[in-house]
Amino acid sequence: MALSGLDIYKLLPKTNCKECGQPTCLAFAMKLAQKQAELSACPYVSEQSKAALAAASAPPIRLVAIGTGEKKVEVGNETVLFRHEKTFFHAPGIFVRLKDTLPAAEADALVEQLHNYGVERVGIKLHVHGVAIENASGDAAQFAARVAAMQGKTDLPLMLMAAGAAAMEAGLEKAAGAAPLIYSATAENWVEMAALASKYKAPLVVRAQGDLSALANLTEQIKAAGVEDMVLDPGVRTSHGTLVVLTQLRRLALKGGVRALGYPIVTFPGEDAESVEEEITRAAQHIAKYAGIIVLDHFEPANVYPLLTLRQNIYTDPQKPIQVSPGLYEISGPQPESPVLVTTNFSLTYFSVAGEVEGSGKPTWLLIVDSEGMSVLTGWAAGKFDAAKIAKSVNQFGVPGKINHKKLVIPGLVAGLSGELEEELPGWEIRVGPREAIDIPTYLKTWS
Amino acid sequence: MSRYIATRAIRGANTVVAEAEALLKAAIADLGPDTPVAFTNTAYFLPVNLAFMGRQIAKLSDMVPALEDAKRLLHPVPPENMWVPYLGETMDSGMATLLAEEIIEGIRFARGQEPQPITWDGTYIPTANFVTSDPMAKAGKRMNGPIDDIQLRAWGIQLVDGRMPGFAALIGCAKSTEVAVQIVRELQQRSILVFLSGSVNGRSIIHQLMEAGVEMGYDTYIIPFGTDTMATIYPLGFAARSALTFGGLKPGMPREILQYNRARVFAFAIALGEVDDLKYATAAGAINYGFPVVADTVIPQILPTGITPYEHVISMPFDDIEGKDDIERARKLVQRAIEVRGVKIKVTEVPIPVPYGSAFEGERVRKSDMRVEFGGKSSRCFEYLRMAPFDSIEDGKITVVGPDFDQIPPEGFMDMGIVVEVAGRKMQEDFEPVLERQIHYFVNGASGIQHIGQRDITWIRISKAAADKGFKLEHFGKILYARFHADFGAIVDKVQVTIYTDKAKMEEWLAKARQAYTHRNERLAGMxxxxxxxxxxxxxxxxxxxxxxxxISPERLGLCGAYNWLDCKASNQINPTGPNQPIKKGTCIDANFGVFEGVNSFVQQASHQAVQDVSMYSIMNNPMTACGCFECIAMVIPEANGVMVVSREDPSMTPAGMTFSTLAGVAGGGLQTAGVMGHGKYYLTSRKYLSSDGGFKRVVWMSSFLKESMKEEFKAVAEREGDPNLIEKIADERVATSVEQLLPFLEEKAHPALTMPPLF
Amino acid sequence: MTPAVQIPIEKWTGKVREITLGATAADGGTRAKTVTVGGENTLPFLSFEGSIPHSPAVALEIQDHYPNDWSPLLKEYWGDLLRDPAAWARKAEEVGADIIVLKLISAHPEGDNTDAAHAAATVKAVLGATGLPLVVLGPGQADKDNEVLVAVAEAAKGERLALGNCEDKNYRTVVAAALAHGHLVVAKTPIDVNLAKQLNILITDMRLDLDRVLMDPTTGALGYGLEYSYSVMERLRIAALTGDSMTQQPLICTVGEEAWRAKESKVNTGVPAAWGDWKKRGIHWEVLTASTQLLAGANIVVLRHPDSVARIKQTIASLMAE
Structure with a gap:
């Protein structure tokens, strides 16, 4: 049972010292209750309270970090089965597999490509999250050489894949301090692998072929051996099988309270796929349904960009709508005489309006007002999209300098603002546009 | 049930069934039992027999058992001295009549006598897709007969989707040709289908219309079926087929088919001229469908609701109808018939000389652009909507009592009162304020008109542009008539508007309105x-x-402030599937916290199990969740043993260490967070405000905006709480924006919260 | 040793309604085959705790007017077929579609404004060219939708078409036409659980049986609101499985229309190099939008590119394969 903010408040020092970054102890308690703050931020909390709170707040799925520094990948710590129940917190890391049998020049080129790959989307930089180096040669030295060759080429987190402990250690030596993900501990080799994980302070993948009881058993033994940061590979590779087992694992961790399975999961969408295309569709499935690390066998921008976009979509907090940057957007090359439409910066509002304007083919200025991500009606009701704010944006984004008229089209849903807006923007003609985006093309046709 | 009507209907049924039996016998003898029987252009056999009895009559011999069905429904005519409830018998007789009438029409078809030949001057060609091998029909010398299936579906779609409000069966003969034409025109104007049958002394409304040169046919929505009462079976067959086609019902489901018609087919009959036994019997058949009958002669009335949704039989002797001439009397007859069936009229356009639409809602009319204003600084203006007895007002009547504004100099002013009277079977007095507040939106929709305020602080401006285009005072009435019908048709059947500029009348009504405002305030306070x-x-x-x-309860309005309990009640009437659903309180689990079994189970389901329990009157224990639209946020200040309330208008820092917008993130999103709660401004004045936590006395800090804008209300609250100086003891952002500043202030003022039991 | 892990099984009380599109000669139509969707009493593809009697179906969208605004990638593939709805439909069947979605775009008052007779003739021609069940959508303008769909309903009596779209402001005529002529309807609402429910209630209120109503919860394309429709669909499906009768309609998603409107699939000029090869990206855009909607509960995905059809059919097959 989760503790309420008031329950937590009772356990806090009640000094309002503000050192946690929150204005009052109660505010801090409420943040804690919503899991938006860490108890460690409070310097004065008593040991007794700490124990009481830790038990209540320990995450059902462990947060595991792969790599170090800025690019480290943190996965796990999920609290729900469906994103609408709250949100998904830690988006899966997209890794690309690099076999140590690949000729050095090609391998270096691939690494360079991975390292440099990046593109911005709605204000967020999308990139690849890591490289999985596989000891396909079976030769420890070759493996170690490949790992070593990463030095200085990229700071992307690594995953090291080797069957034998010796090869693994050879690789780990070359990545010391980089906390790479070790793949993998099995019923046969877990003792050695767990020892390596401890020694190199690296997270460890635990694999058991298709048997969750065996998997749980294995993680408990490894935990007993002192390794806490684990990632699961339930060993299933088919599309249906992966969906089922990943769903079961998430349920067991969240609803079944099975701590032994409360770890993030790694998947290999390419291993059972007949084509690169199929690999991509499966990776998309793993993004939506419960993977923590996804290891791709192929890299190509046209394949990875859609996956990264999906990852961004699914891991958007449903209660904090995506916002587009406020500003004056140009659609279809507007001229000084083109119409100016205004709407809010809620992404869905923006996409619908921009889409319809674009579809109409009419060159248009689209003024996006900062409504703190609220849609037109909500923004209006909340006072985030009112006459003053619209007027301010008109001037802030230099609309008068771009056009040779003084006509502004407001959404039909806020027709009521027109009078007020005419007062805020003296000399402007405020026109009332359609209520729904779909009617914009028709409206623009008659605009003059 | 009128004994008179029962007697005549039962007698009529017995006669017509006997007649059918004789005709059938003769037909079988003449033509042979296997002679085919079919209505033209329909796959529904003889539809009434099919629908109600499940019989597929295809040949004469199939009629023998069908007639037995009718006979089983007959009852003996009640003797003179017997007084029992006759409803069941009468309804049975009506059904028997319809079955027998249809059998007779079927026999006539077999004999080639149907559709009825036109034996006088005039022709009637039903429709392009009417298929017949009959030369007489081809020549336009026959009546319509049954409506064919293609037309049934085409009209059916319009009846079902609401474009056509319903159909009227006109039976008999009108007082004059002029009256006949007027009745039909009135119906046509409202897109009501007109079905014609019957006659009085050999003269039928069909004769009257043909003489007047009225074009009849599918295209004009006027269908002549036959000059005898019997032909009324076709409209009723049409209704039965509608239920089969659009109601998803199967033949042999009489109860469901009748219920379908009662609920969905807006039909009624007008009996023109003398009513004989067969007409009574047929009328009884129509009542089975829930179709009421209005007669223009003196007959006993059957007023109480029962089989039909409203009155069953209405008598409106034509010459007694109030009206300056027969034309007006015809209009009123139709109007009454429409009301009795509850046919809803759609008004799609607002007939005023200026553009109208929601796009004009926010317009301002500046002083210099203004032709005239009502209210504001220099004159008085009020608006008042009240419910009126159904028969006391006339739908669509708009009256201006006193001068229009043409004598007022430009940019001048005058007194005005707008009185809207509405009637409707679902109207309740409680809805008056809800509807009255709509006047603001409705009037504002007109281009060049600005409306501010409500009740007796209404302030309306008409722009010069609007006046130049011909906007007059009566147009307020037109707007309100059209919009109340369009938007509130679910509860409003009649709207009458009177605009008062005459000084004495205006003052008289202003006094009435003020009395009503006071009465409403008291009622709301007492709820x-x-x-x-x-x-x-x-x-x-x-x-x-x-x-x-x-x-939302009477003592706790919606957190956005826009919906109180009455608004929700009205909204639910208007849109029964919409967002405002009634919640049965059910057992009270905890009166102090305000926990109700019904509320909990509703919230569990509607929150998709996210919220299990709700306390209506507490911030500490399962408080109500919030979306984000709240006017105020209350948050516990543990140090002060009380709560603070910040309003949306207040951008300042609060003693909770957060501003309104930061707090909004904690309070909103549908999450239940004990210690924080979003609510409406006026909830602060409720007796149930945090009543389980100690009530209004717990408020230790409140945005000055609230204190100022609700001064009077809070004064009353302070009195109620027994501490007239209470409001002064409450801090605001001008004296404290932190707990450190708050506590000394409370100490100094000796705020009651400091000595109240600990909050937690 | 820990005890063996008990796999938790969800016991759902509700199930999605089973709906059949199209009618063969035996049922008064002329379709060579019918398509049944729905019937599942478990979350998408989780057959270990319930039954999924029918695979999701894949539809291809065609239009009765040359689609000027479509992506060049689509125009390139379909070529001149885009000018002939019947031939287009025939080809769509060949490339593996289960259902044809015909949009009567030419009836739009701002387009060619073709009339009801034209619409009826187009539908007849398409019915003649393919044996697949048909979904017929109006041009999306209320009055014209009503005009053409009523004529289509009559012309195709008995074919068990799905007519759309019914929207909250305009559903009565389409529902009435479906009632009169034995068709289904598509009820479309803008990404909102309650509005979807409300429209279903209103349609039921007109006495159209719920086994004749498909729900279109409005699709957001990958990168353009996909997450909203994804979550609304998950919520609708969970509500359906927990027994909320008014949410138990199979879901139809207009994936192609949305995905091919995205800049990523529509154009290749002035876009970042990191977006990669245009054609691959375009197909991925449609496929990933569709596959993600399938995971959220889509019963019919409507696509535009045949390559996507092949990939989505393979995706469905491997998700269904136990």
Whole structure:
């Protein structure tokens, strides 16, 4: 049972010292209750309270970090089965597999490509999250050489894949301090692998072929051996099988309270796929349904960009709508005489309006007002999209300098603002546009 | 049930069934039992027999058992001295009549006598897709007969989707040709289908219309079926087939088919001229469908509701109808018939000389652009909507009592009162204020008109441009008539508007209005959560806060301030499937916290199990969730043993260490967070405000905006709480924006919260 | 040793309604085959705790007017077929579609404004060219939708078409036409659980049986609101499985229309190099939008590119394969 903010408040020092970054102890308690703050931020909390709170707040799925520094990948710590129940917190890391049998020049080129790959989307930089180096040669030295060759080429987190402990250690030596993900501990080799994980302070993948009881058993033994940061590979590779087992694992961790399975999961969408295309569709499935690390066998921008976009979509907090940057957007090359439409910066509002304007083919200025991500009606009701704010944006984004008229089209849903807006923007003609985006093309046709 | 009507209907049924039996016998003898029987252009056999009895009559011999069905429904005519309830018998007789009438029409078809030949001057060609091998029909010398299936579906779609309000069966003969034409025109104007049959002394309304040169046919929505009463079976067959086609019903489901018609087919009959036994019997058949009958002669009335949704039989002797001439009398007859069936009229356009639409809602009319104003600084203006007895007002009547504004100099002013009277079977006095507030939106929709305020602080301006285009005072009436019908048709059947500029009248009505405002205020104040059985939900905001459910009670309005309990009640009447649903309170689990079994189970379901329990009157224990639209946020200040309330208008820092917008993130999103709660401004003045936590006395800090804008209300609250200086003891952002500043202030003022029991 | 892990099984009380599109000669139509969707009483593809009697179906969208605004990638593939709805439909069947979605775009008052007779003739021609069940959508303008769909309903009596779209402001005529002529309807609402429910209630209120109503919850394309429709669909499906009768309609998603409107699939000029090869990206855009909607509960995905059809059919097959 989760503790309420008031329950937590009772356990806090009640000094309002503000050192946690929150204005009052109660505010801090409420943040804690919503899991938006860490108890460690409070310097004065008593040991007794700490124990009481830790038990209540320990995450059902462990947060595991792969790599170090800025690019480290943190996965796990999920609290729900469906994103609408709250949100998904830690988006899966997209890794690309690099076999140590690949000729050095090609391998270096691939690494360079991975390292440099990046593109911005709605204000967020999308990139690849890591490289999985596989000891396909079976030769420890070759493996170690490949790992070593990463030095200085990229700071992307690594995953090291080797069957034998010796090869693994050879690789780990070359990545010391980089906390790479070790793949993998099995019923046969877990003792050695767990020892390596401890020694190199690296997270460890635990694999058991298709048997969750065996998997749980294995993680408990490894935990007993002192390794806490684990990632699961339930060993299933088919599309249906992966969906089922990943769903079961998430349920067991969240609803079944099975701590032994409360770890993030790694998947290999390419291993059972007949084509690169199929690999991509499966990776998309793993993004939506419960993977923590996804290891791709192929890299190509046209394949990875859609996956990264999906990852961004699914891991958007449903209660904090995506916002587009406020500003004056140009659609279809507007001229000084083109119409100016205004709407809010809620992404869905923006996409619908921009889409319809674009579809109409009419060159248009689209003024996006900062409504703190609220849609037109909500923004209006909340006072985030009112006459003053619209007027301010008109001037802030230099609309008068771009056009040779003084006509502004407001959404039909806020027709009521027109009078007020005419007062805020003296000399402007405020026109009332359609209520729904779909009617914009028709409206623009008659605009003059 | 009128004994007179029962007697005549039962007698009529016995006669017509006997007649059918004789005709059938003769037909079988003449033509042979296997002679085919079919209505033209339909796959529904003889539809009434098919629908109600499940019989597929295809040949004469199939009629023998069908007639037995009719006979089983007959009853003996009640003797003179017997007084029992006759309803069942009468209804049975009506059904028997319809079965027999259809059998007779079927026999006539077999004999080639149907559709009825036109034996006088005039022709009638039914429709392009009417298929017949009959030369007489081809020559346009026959009546329509049954409506063919293609037309049934085409009209059916319009009846079902609401474009056509319903159909009227006109039976008999009108007082004059002029009256006949007027009745039909009135119906046509409203897109009501007109079905004609019957006659009086050999003269039928069909004769009258043909003489007047009225074009009849599918295209004009006027269908002549036959000059005898018997032909009325075709409209009733049409109704039965509608239920089979559009109601998803199967033949042999009489109860469901009748119920379908009662609920969905807006039909009625007008009996013109003398009513004989067969007409009574046929009328009884129509009543089975829930179709009422209005007669223009003196007959006994059957007023109480029962089989039909409203009155069954209405008598409106034509010459006694109030009206300056027969034309007006015809209009009123039709109007009454429409009311009795509850046919809803759609008004799609607002007939005024200036553009109209929601796009004009926000317009301002500046002083220099103004032709005239009502209210404001220099004159008085009020608006008042009241419910009126159904028969006391006339729908669409708009009157201006006193001068228009043409004598007022430009940019001048004058006194005005707008009185709207509405009537409707679902109208309740409680809806008056809800509807009255709509006047603001409705009037504002007109281009060049500005409306501000409400009640007796209404302030309206008409622009010069609007006046130049011909806007007059009566147009306020036109706007209100059209919009109340369009938007509130579910509860309003009649709207009458009177505009008063005559000084004495205006003052007389202003006094009445003020009395009503006071009465409403008192009623609202007197309405308590304990006095009602139902609260209402509001899930309007689930589009962005998917698990949030507002529970709105008489003493706790919606957190956005826009919906109180009465609004929700009206909204639910207007839109029964919409976001405001009634919540049966059910067992009270905890009167102090305000926990109700019904509320909990509703919220569990509507929040998709996200919220299990709700306390209506507490911030500490399962407080109600919030979407994000709240006017105020209350948050516990543990150090002060009380709560603070910040309003949306207040941008300042609060003693909770957060501003309104930061707090909004904690309070909103449909999450239940004990210690924080979003609510409406006026909830602060409720007796149930945090009543389980100690009530209004717990408020230790409140935005100055609230204190100022609700001064009078808070004064009353302070009195009620027994501490007239209470408001002064409450801090605001001008004296404290932190707990450190708050506590000394409370100490100094000796705020009651400091000595109240600990909050937690 | 820990005890063996008990796999938790969800016991759902509700199930999605089973709906059949199209009618063969035996049922008064002329379709060579019918398509049944729905019937599942478990979350998408989780057959270990319930039954999924029918695979999701894949539809291809065609229009009765040359689609000027479509992506060049689509125009390139379909070529001149885009000018002939019947031939287009025939080809769509060949490339593996289960259902044809015909949009009567030419009836739009701002387009060619073709009339009801034209619409009826187009539908007849398409019915003649393919044996697949048909979904017929109006041009999306209320009055014209009503005009053409009524004529289509009559012309195709008995074919068990799905007519759309019914929207909250305009559903009565389409529902009435479906009632009169034995068709289904598509009820479309803008990404909102309650509005979807409300429209279903209103349609039921007109006495159209719920086994004749498909729900279109409005699709957001990958990168353009996909997450909203994804979550609304998951919520609708969970509500359906927990027994909320008014949410138990199979879901139809207009994936192609949305995905091919995205800049990523529509154009290749002035876009970042990191977006990669245009054609691959375009197909991925449609496929990933569709596959993600399938995971959220889509019963019919409407696509535009045949390559996507092949990939989505393979995706469905491997998700269904136990």
């Amino acid at each position: 308590t959560d304990d006095s009602v059985e139902e609260f209402f939900s509001c899930t309007l905001c689930q589009s962005f806060a998917p698990n949030h459910v507002c529970v």
